[in-house]
Amino acid sequence: MTGITDGPIDIAVGIVEDDDDLRAYLSSVVSAAPGLSLAFAAGTLAQAIRAGGGGADVCLIDIQLPDGSGLDFLARLKARAATTKALILTVLGDRESVFEALQAGADGYLLKDTPPEQIVRDIKAAFAGAAPVSPRAAAHLLKAFKRTAETKGAKTASQLTEREGQLLRLFAQGKSYKEAAEELGVSANTIGAHVKSIYSKLNVNSRGRAIYEAGQLGWLDVSNDE
8 A cells, every 4th residue: 555545445443441331432433434344353462362353444542451561562563463553542641652652663653642633544545555653642752752862872873865864754744755855845756766765774663663762862863842
């Protein structure tokens, strides 16, 4: 998939969330959305593991489960169905766990108070190959990256060009390829070339990992963030 089309789609969605009310709410959002269908809804790590991905194209995964971590399910999911997209459901206090999720191959992360219409858009975006990130959570993580870099006394000079740094910052703010291209005034092909260069320099294969690694190295300038 290279983008979200206007034609009919059928995206099977799995939900791993221990809160009964939130799980029911997310299930209703998915079931009611055109182009989406509910593959499974699990309230525990054990239930999610038994579902085994349940034929889902995209999974929404809570980190803190009553019998373990959603990251354990994420690891199993990626091992068994590498093409299935995984979106982490988080609260801002889950910062460290989100770092681990990005390292484990999460394809994006959403805050639990994300509006339903945005949840639907993010599921479709992830299915199409994007890496949706809640803007508020992205800002929070960028600040955390800055603190981590300062704590480590990061002195490694950035190997990114100025334009690559601008692009990575836009991705960290949750911008899509198209939005980044429009903001930078370049073509989609140019964005693709920059992305390949960024991935090569950071030795990663996803935007989430690129944001994480650049943040750890202190290569993301967040000095103007609120």
